[in-house]
Amino acid sequence: IEQYLRSSIPYQKLQNQIVASVLVSPEEVRWDYIKSNERASIKYVFFNPEDYRTDDLQIEESEIEAYYDENQDKYQESEKRKIDYLLFPITPTEFDSQAVRSDAEDLLQRIKDGEDFASLAETYSEDLGTQAKGGDLGFFGRGAMVESFDAAAFAAEVGEVVGPVVSQFGLHIIKVEEKKTEDGEEKVKASHILLKYVPSNQTRGDVRTGATLFAMDAIELGFEQAVAKDSLNSLTSPLFVPGGFIPGIGFANDISEFVFESEAGAIREEPFDTDQGFVVAKLSEIQARRIRPLEEIQSSIRSILQTQKLKEMARQKAEEARSKMITTADFEFVAEKDSLELKTQAFFSRNESIPRVGRDPNFMGNVFALNANEISDPVETVRGYYLIQLIEKAAIDESDFERQKPTLYEQLLSQKRQRAFVDWYADLKETAEIEDRRRRS
Secondary structure, eight states: OHHHHHHHHHHHHHHHHHHTTOOOOHHHHHHHHHHHHOEEEEEEEEEOGGGGOOTTOOOOHHHHHHHHHHTGGGGEEOOEEEEEEEEEOOOOOHHHHHHHHHHHHHHHHHHHTTOOHHHHHHHHOOOTTTGGGTTEEEEEETTSSOHHHHHHHHHSOTTOEEEEEEETTEEEEEEEEEEEEETTEEEEEEEEEEEOOOOOHHHHHHHHHHHHHHHHHHHHHOHHHHHHHTTOOOEEOOOBOSSSEETTTEEOHHHHHHHHHSOTTOBOSSOEEETTEEEEEEEEEEEOSEEOOHHHHHHHHHHHHHHHHHHHHHHHHHHHHHHHHHHHTOHHHHHHHTTOOEEEEEEEOTTSOBTTTBTOHHHHHHHHHOOTTOBOOOEEOSSOEEEEEEEEEEOOOHHHHHHHHHHHHHHHHHHHHHHHHHHHHHHHHHHOOOOOOGGGO
């Protein structure tokens, strides 16, 4: 306990020092209450950029080139590398399978000799979901389990223990506890002990030896020649960045570190141990840090420019409609005349979501900045543009605010304290000058 406290108390003292500086002002408390309780009712129309898309919407090559030249920082790519590799999966052999079957038969005999099924399940079952419950699966109907398990469980009598039953999960010893019919469906209550087919240490060692021999051949003869010599099928990864994730293999920090510290063509003599098996890899390509060439991203830039043009059309249409609304002083008349879909939203707060709008901050900010009957300028959101007319704004209840103020203060203080330490720690990491020497160890 002393040892634990020696390590935890300094951490707690540091945290206390950081959060002690956190304050909540009266204005923050009031604003928090306003966001949830000031309410507005509005009419609005939406100008969807997609409504203005036509087949003749053209983007000139010069526009694409200009956008590319102005936004090259968006298309910078860090260095990437690629590997050719051979995977040696570690799968159970027939010998391993026989060993598991022998264990299952021994357990079955012990149960028949009178040992408690639940106790054996807690000790030996490899089904982590039911192990602690003595293998109890509860009631289940036909088809709920894999076919072989299902057939054995429903064929057995109550109290009978059957097995070993083979499934894709391994070997099962099943005890039928109870049967019943519910809503016309037959159900069984059963427990089981699962023994999985797993490779033995001997099998794992044999696979490692095979992978090591191939790696030695690959270094001596060349990767491609070693693959051809043994008539094997190698794989090639896509280009990938540092960080540990390798497409096709998954997270493999040791492979990633080797690849980004080596020269092209490098092969490590010792196979890499991964979740999928042993891997022998050759660094086959290095793509230096670069700006992606225009031909690779031309279509995506075209799409961006089309979206920009469509949004600009939507903004112009919104401007035209607003001019008419201001002139006629009639929001609904112009909306109907121009075949605009008019929506009305009853009272809502800043913290609530509006159908088809969501909680867009620009939309909400404009709504609550309007006066009654005032029409907004075109309001840009991610989806497009809106024109909004405020029908009514309901102010907060000052007496209710005074009642809730102490509770709101405590809530805000707690939230800010929690964020303060997290933000401090994140900033510390961001500004720290750290040299990673783990690869040298």
